Amino acid sequence: xxxxxxxxxxxxxxxxxxxxxxxxxxxxxxxxxxxxxxxxxxxxxxxxxxxxxxxxxxxxxxxxxxxxxxxxxxxxxxxxxxxxxxxxxxxxxxxxxxxxxxxxxxxxxxxxxxxxxxxxxxxxxxxxxxxx
Numbered sequence: 001x002x003x004x005x006x007x008x009x010x011x012x013x014x015x016x017x018x019x020x021x022x023x024x025x026x027x028x029x030x031x032x033x034x035x036x037x038x039x040x041x042x043x044x045x046x047x048x049x050x051x052x053x054x055x056x057x058x059x060x061x062x063x064x065x066x067x068x069x070x071x072x073x074x075x076x077x078x079x080x081x082x083x084x085x086x087x088x089x090x091x092x093x094x095x096x097x098x099x100x101x102x103x104x105x106x107x108x109x110x111x112x113x114x115x116x117x118x119x120x121x122x123x124x125x126x127x128x129x130x131x132x
Contacts, residue, residue, distance in 0.1 A: 022035070025119070041072065049075055052079040057081060066101045082108055085107040086114075086118040
């Protein structure tokens, strides 16, 4: 619902705009990216588990599941793939229930409140991690 939902917080750019932005950044960094979006918690858990042994890193914006999903936390912990959490808005300055990030507990990096740039920063972080 990006570009439709709460425009005063998330702006008017769409999910397709975000994908195009990330693809451009990935080209600049010479990295391969795969996209997955779902409104279903189990589908997100399945995708994380499918990544085991196949990817170098995960960039995740669990949206509302950030604050509720122990299943996503457990999936991220189980696969032990370096993960970066991204949120377009600064969830630390929003409602009290948004102060807890279960998924973030399994992430090694956090890019919060940077809009689309948070995804670019997450990709850059992964490139730096891989080069160490």
